[in-house]
Amino acid sequence: MRIFSPFSRNTATMTAFIWLVFTLSAFAAGEPIGEVxxxxxxxxxxxxxxxxRNLDLNLPVMAHETIVTGMHSHVEIHFNDDSIYSQGPESRIALDEFVYSEDTSASKLLFKMGKGTFRYVTGQIVKTNPDAFALQTPTTTIGIRGTExxxxxxxEKEEIGNTKLSKGHTMTVGARTLGSPRTSVSVNPKTGEISxxxxxxxxxxxxxxKHAPMTSxxxxxxxxxxxKDLNRKIQAFKQQMDRTKGSLSGVNQPPDYAKIHRIKQQKDCRRAMENSRNKGGPYGDFGGSEGKEQQGGEQGPTDGPDGPDGPSPSGP
Structure with a gap:
């Protein structure tokens, strides 16, 4: 005969309640501004x-949070203004301010990069209110007008630059102006001098x-x-393909060959990871091998079979 203890039942109820309160409090610190x-x-x-909070695919990120990646880890975030951000291993960024509003004068963004590797593709905030957009490093401030x-x-050093710069747009790093695509500057953190x-x-x-890839x-x-990571990436590429297909021009519009090519790239990447998962081995680098062109590089370093190490909560 089984005896059901009221105490056990109450304990389970209380545990569930505490979990709910904890979960809600995690989201109370800020509004969702994007998702993984x-x-x-x-x-x-x-x-x-x-x-x-531990982040995972499709989970939201909030204003005022600091995103931290562990060893052999990276994350790509799509924000509400259609901008895209990617962060490499052992990196930290504070999402201090993010407001995207129909009132364009109210839109603003301020992210503070602490350490690591970062990439950012600008979105609607830069288009509508560029003066209210800023990325900060420990030493300087970055302003951009339509770029990657x-x-x-x-x-010891901060290297800041662009991989793409829209025609007629500029990028500023402190008092320096970068007016050409694929240019960068070096910043000395001790003196603040910018090359x-x-x-x-x-x-x-x-x-x-290689360290901060974008599935998009x-x-x-x-x-x-x-x-687990292979399954995440496969799912991520499937979702990216759906997003890209959904953004294609209408029937009566000229074809967007850049997006069509991107869908092919996303499909190729998804297949590469599906093959790797089926074979039980690592996938090769796409767009990341040093000295190679952006697609089809050599196979890079791999994590162990138990997955990568986690991030340390402490840091600058």
Whole structure:
């Protein structure tokens, strides 16, 4: 004969209640400003009250959170203004301000990059209210007017530049202006000195893509043996293909060959990972091998079979 204890039942109810309160409090610190479009490894969101959430595919990110990636980890986030952000391993960024409003004068963005590798493709906020957009490093402020930027931040050096710059637009790093595509500057964190703009090498671009890939652009990044990460990426590419197809021009409009090509890239990447999952091995780099062109590079380093290490909550 089984005896059901009221205490056990009450304990289970209380546990569920505490879990619900904890979950709600995690979201109370800010409003959803975007969602995880792709990730690999371990990624957490820290809040000012000390609450920590584990992020995963399709989960929201909130204003005022700090996104932290672990070793061998990266995350891609799509924000509400259609901008796209990617962060490499052992990196931190504080999402201090994000307002996207029908009142364009009220829209604004301020993200503070602490350390690591970052990429950002601008969205509607830059188009409608560019002066209210800023990315900050520990040393300087980045302003952009329609571009794809990158930053690699270490205690010794900050390298900031762009991989694409729309015609007629500029990018500023402190007092420096970058008016040409594929240019960058170096910043000395100790003195604050900013170098003159110089061309970015293909090796540097490939290294940035390798560590902070964007599935939206048909990039895989570093290979992994983790089945969980392979399944995440496969699902991410399926969703990206649906997004890209949904944004294609109407029947009476000229074909958008750039998006059609992107769908093919996304499809190729998805198939590559499906093949790797079926064979039980890592996938090769797409758009990330140093010294190679942006597609079809050599196979990169891999995580162990148990997956990557998690991030440390502490940091700058």
């Amino acid at each position: 479009a792709s990730m690999e490894g371990t990624v957490i969101a820290e809040q000012s009250n000390g609450t920590i 930027i990158f930053a690699v931040i270490t205690p 003159k703009p110089t061309p970015v090498s293909q090796k540097t671009i490939n290294k940035v893509i 652009l048909g990039e895989l990044g570093v290979g992994t043996r983790s089945r």
